Amino acid sequence: MQSSHLLLEEPIRMVSILDPSKPSFFPAMTKIVGTLGPKSRSVDVISDCLKAGMSVARFDFSWGDPEYHQHTLENLKAAIKATKKLCSVMLDTVGAELQVVNKSEKPISLEVDSQVVLTPHKGQEASSQILPINFDGLAKSVKKGNTIFVGQYLFTGSESTSVWLQVAEVKEQDVICTIKNSATLAGSLFTLHASQVHIDLPTLSEKDKEVIRTWGVKNKIDFLSLSYTRHAEDVRQAREILSKLGDLSQTQIFAKIENAEGLTHFDEILQEADGIILSRGNLGIDLPPEKVFFFQKSALRKCNMAGKPAVLTRVVDSMTDNLRPTRAEATDVANAVLDGSDAILLGAETLRGLYPVETITTVGRICFEAEKVFNQDLYFKKIVRYVGEPMSHLESIASSAVRAAIKVKASVIICFTSSGRAARLIAKYRPTMPVLSVVIPQLKTDQLQWRFSGAFEDQLPTHLWESLFTASARQSLIVRGLFPMLADPRHPAESTSATNKSILKLALDHGKASGIIKSHDRVVVCQKVGDASVVKIIELED
Numbered sequence: 001m002q003s004s005h006l007l008l009e010e011p012i013r014m015v016s017i018l019d020p021s022k023p024s025f026f027p028a029m030t031k032i033v034g035t036l037g038p039k040s041r042s043v044d045v046i047s048d049c050l051k052a053g054m055s056v057a058r059f060d061f062s063w064g065d066p067e068y069h070q071h072t073l074e075n076l077k078a079a080i081k082a083t084k085k086l087c088s089v090m091l092d093t094v095g096a097e098l099q100v101v102n103k104s105e106k107p108i109s110l111e112v113d114s115q116v117v118l119t120p121h122k123g124q125e126a127s128s129q130i131l132p133i134n135f136d137g138l139a140k141s142v143k144k145g146n147t148i149f150v151g152q153y154l155f156t157g158s159e160s161t162s163v164w165l166q167v168a169e170v171k172e173q174d175v176i177c178t179i180k181n182s183a184t185l186a187g188s189l190f191t192l193h194a195s196q197v198h199i200d201l202p203t204l205s206e207k208d209k210e211v212i213r214t215w216g217v218k219n220k221i222d223f224l225s226l227s228y229t230r231h232a233e234d235v236r237q238a239r240e241i242l243s244k245l246g247d248l249s250q251t252q253i254f255a256k257i258e259n260a261e262g263l264t265h266f267d268e269i270l271q272e273a274d275g276i277i278l279s280r281g282n283l284g285i286d287l288p289p290e291k292v293f294f295f296q297k298s299a300l301r302k303c304n305m306a307g308k309p310a311v312l313t314r315v316v317d318s319m320t321d322n323l324r325p326t327r328a329e330a331t332d333v334a335n336a337v338l339d340g341s342d343a344i345l346l347g348a349e350t351l352r353g354l355y356p357v358e359t360i361t362t363v364g365r366i367c368f369e370a371e372k373v374f375n376q377d378l379y380f381k382k383i384v385r386y387v388g389e390p391m392s393h394l395e396s397i398a399s400s401a402v403r404a405a406i407k408v409k410a411s412v413i414i415c416f417t418s419s420g421r422a423a424r425l426i427a428k429y430r431p432t433m434p435v436l437s438v439v440i441p442q443l444k445t446d447q448l449q450w451r452f453s454g455a456f457e458d459q460l461p462t463h464l465w466e467s468l469f470t471a472s473a474r475q476s477l478i479v480r481g482l483f484p485m486l487a488d489p490r491h492p493a494e495s496t497s498a499t500n501k502s503i504l505k506l507a508l509d510h511g512k513a514s515g516i517i518k519s520h521d522r523v524v525v526c527q528k529v530g531d532a533s534v535v536k537i538i539e540l541e542d
């Protein structure tokens with residue numbers, strides 16, 4: 001009997017669970033997005049994060065100014081250079097986020113059963129009796145009995161700094177609330193979440209647009225994380241803005257589903273977006289706790305079938321202050337992998353946590369173990385059935401490559417690609433081995449100034465490497481199983497003599513150097529020869 005999503009041969013030798021994990025070059029096929037902030041912005045810490053397996057850096061403009069984030073980004077670039085580990089950049093918007101305006105940043109004590117007033121009058125000093133907020137429409141949006149949560153930015157749920165409020169009365173622009181638990185709001189940024197209430201704020205605020213136009217363009221961001229996406233139209237509007245900003249027309253939009261409105265319009269949003277972020281922080285407040293798993297499993301399945309990457313947030317909150325996750329969190333990470341996530345997004349854990357690097361390592365290890373029991377066979381069949389027939393040529397090539405690789409127990413699939421599309425399609429079938437996407441850029445003649453010797457990437461001046469290593473290649477860094485490398489387009493795809501350097505040979509060398517390919521391994525290669533797309537199996541001699 002086969003279980004639905006676990007690949008567990010019956011009967012399991014229970015003691016085999018105690019076998020230590022084999023070390024692997026790739027920490028996991030599942031990717032890790034790290035939110036960079038105060039505890040993760042030095043070159044040293046970011047370097048360690050990259051080595052531990054972070055492949056996407058998230059810059060959240062809910063807090064901090066562009067200069068602060070720029071400084072962090074410059075450090076990220078230095079870390080990438082020092083470690084030779086690739087990392088893409090994600091800009092996360094503020095969107096329709098409600099925030100407490102506490103200019104003095106003094107701690108505010110709130111007492112259970114007392115009342116506190118939420119007011120849009122920002123001139124007022126925040127106190128135990130009154131909390132100014134950044135939105136003047138709250139009184140029109142909520143009604144008596146609604147619940148409102150106030151917590152530290154990226155609250156973990158284990159702090160004593162968050163509070164539940166119940167709306168007792170609405171008076172003109174003010175919302176008078178009963179405090180449901182005692183707490184002291186201490187920290188620099190507090191966000192509010194009114195459960196299942198429509199907040200009449202635009203999904204891209206004026207500040208968001210400005211940040212995208214300036215910081216986003218300057219840094220050619222790979223991903224826009226669109227906070228509080230509630231409708232497909234939100235994605236279309238963001239796309240419209242990006243399309244007019246030169247390089248940003250390539251930027252992928254990841255719609256963040258953070259509330260019931262986004263959930264309701266999930267199917268249309270998925271069609272418009274390049275990927276989805278299941279923001280369980282906010283969603284966990286909007287939904288009753290017993291419904292969260294159901295949304296997670298359904299949404300991930302929809303993303304998988306559509307072949308669009310899905311990112312899950314809030315997995316190991318307790319690691320913000322602790323070296324080890326709770327057993328529930330550890331199991332949750334594994335379930336995220338089994339449910340089909342491409343990537344795990346770390347928030348408070350890397351931003352202000354005490355153990356950013358250890359958190360990445362721990363999450364990577366759990367993902368690695370879960371991937372080993374992921375029922376690829378069943379998953380593959382589901383995708384094939386969903387895609388239906390006749391398949392497009394490329395889809396058929398991609399699925400055949402994965403099938404062949406599994407049948408011959410290949411150690412890696414090498415996919416030649418310019419835009420990354422072919423490699424993404426292979427990843428959709430969730431091969432059990434890594435996919436090395438060999439990105440062959442289209443060189444402009446004025447870029448042919450540098451000399452080639454040895455490994456291609458090492459020889460390039462940073463600015464050139466960055467420009468050749470296109471957004472679409474970096475965007476594969478969020479897809480489960482995809483590992484991009486850059487190839488020199490002036491080299492032949494295959495050796496024509498024993499001495500010349502072919503792209504394929506360099507890819508194999510890269511795989512060997514990184515420990516995923518060994519002597520006598522089989523490798524599946526997906527490439528175009530002339531006009532034909534071919535899948536071939538090669539057997540290595542040494």
Ligand SMILES: Nc1ncnc2c1ncn2[C@@H]1O[C@H](COP(=O)(O)OP(=O)(O)OP(=O)(O)O)[C@@H](O)[C@H]1O
Binds near residue numbers: 397418527534
């Ligand atoms: N530069 C290349 N050299 C050899 N084969 C390639 C190259 N680029 C893509 N291929 C192969 O061509 C086939 C068709 O892929 P596809 O046309 O989707 O290429 P892509 O670069 O991934 O996407 P795009 O066509 O958008 O550039 C795939 O088998 C892919 O591996």
Ligand SMILES: CC(=O)C(=O)O
Binds near residue numbers: 258279281283
């Ligand atoms: C990351 C985030 O915004 C959330 O989980 O709500």
Ligand SMILES: [K+]
Binds near residue numbers: 061062092093094
């Ligand atoms: K945000």
Ligand SMILES: [Mg+2]
Binds near residue numbers: 258279281282
């Ligand atoms: Mg959120």
